[in-house]
Amino acid sequence: MEVVHSIFDFISPQKTYVTIGTFDGVHIGHQKIIQKLVSEAKANNKKSVLLTFFPHPRMVLQKDVNIELINTIEERTALLAKTGLDYLIIHPFSKEFSRLTALDFVRDVLVNKLNTSKLIIGYDHHFGKNREGNIEQLTEYSQLYDFSVEEIPAQDIDNVAVSSTKIRRALAGGALKTANNYLGYPFSLKGTVVNGKQLGGKIGFPTANIDVEESYKLIPKTGVYVVQSKIEGILVYGMMNIGNRPTVNGDHQTIEVHFFHFNADLYHQTLNIELLYFLRDEQKFNSVGELIEQLKKDELTAKNYLSNNI
Structure with a gap:
């Protein structure tokens, strides 16, 4: 897959099949569209x-909104690279770009820049200034500019339509199993291991403190999770706490991972932590x-889960 960082840098004398969207999460509904494409x-x-676009349109048009995305742009790119696409165009979204009318978008972008032969889009897709474009207009313009359009209907799991919004809500609510089922892969957090207060080591549960750089990356519900991470090519399992460490008077949210049977120095390394199972809510102990007794129980529960599911 070739990554192009602007529609103006894309040149294809050959006709193309195109899909458009944010594709946050690259979930199973997205995957079906891409597989078809x-x-x-x-x-x-x-x-x-x-x-696709970055920044996300809401980052540009609604700057007062604290948007949280399932994927960073790097994570989204890595997921899309696995799909067999020929080209991924990540166009910088701007207020100027948002002012393109539906007709301008079809003529100037789809036809003149992307050389579109067929457009495949998801259910209820809107585009152009004020999201004025819809499937009816696309069908009309496609006849004018000689390309075809196909809309894929909403994809369901147990009669519940999959959407990035529902996945975000599931993650925020601790429904990790639902979120991972919708995604088709484990939700992950990627960050650098930074110095912490080293309290975990003092109580027998040393942790790697993960700093997620991207402020727009969604951080799931506070609590304890069963996780896995590939470190130097080896798959390592553990448990992770997202929270404020109320028992030891923590003053800000942290992401701390305790790996089982692993004690190498991880400082300054970048780790990708995949969340497998939600163990429990964060608690304040007397x-x-x-706290130590509960962590021992958590470790036993986590290892039981892994032995039965991995």
């Missing part, structure tokens, strides 16, 4: 193109001794 493009000797 890639397979049809190959079958018709065309190039497959996915056009003493550090009670």
Whole structure:
């Protein structure tokens, strides 16, 4: 997959099959659209193109909104690279770009820049200034500019439509199993291991403190999770706490991972932590001794889960 960082840098003399969207999460609904795009493009000797935007439009148009995204742009790119796409175009979204009318977008972007032969979009897709464009207008413009349009209906799991919004809500509510089922892969947090207060080591549970750089990255509900991470090519399991450490008077939210049977120096390394199972809510204990006892129970529960599910 070739990554292009602007529609103005994209050149294809060959006709293309295109899909457009934010694709936050690259969830199973997104994956179905992309699989269809890639397979049809190959079958018709065309190039497959996915056009997405960064920053997210809401970051630009609603700056007062504290948006939280399932993926960083780097994570989204890595997920899309696995799909077989020929091209990923990440176009910088701006207020100026948002003012393109639906007709301008179709003519100037889809036709003149992307050389679109077929557009495949998800259910209820809107585009152009004030999101005025819809499937009816696309169908009308496609006849004018000689390309075809196909809309894929909403994808369901147990009759519940999959959406990035529902996945975000599931993660915020601690419904990790639901979120991971919708995503089709484990939700993850990626960050650098930084110095902490080293309290975990003093109570027999040394932790790696993870600093997630991107302020827009969604941090799931506070609590304790079963996790895995590949470190120097080896898959390592552990448990992670997201929270304020109320038992030891923590003053800000931290993300701390205790790996089982692993004690190498991880400072300044970048780790990708995959969340497998939500163990429990964060609690305040009456003493550090009670906290230690609970952590022992958490470790046993986590290892039981891993032995039955991995």
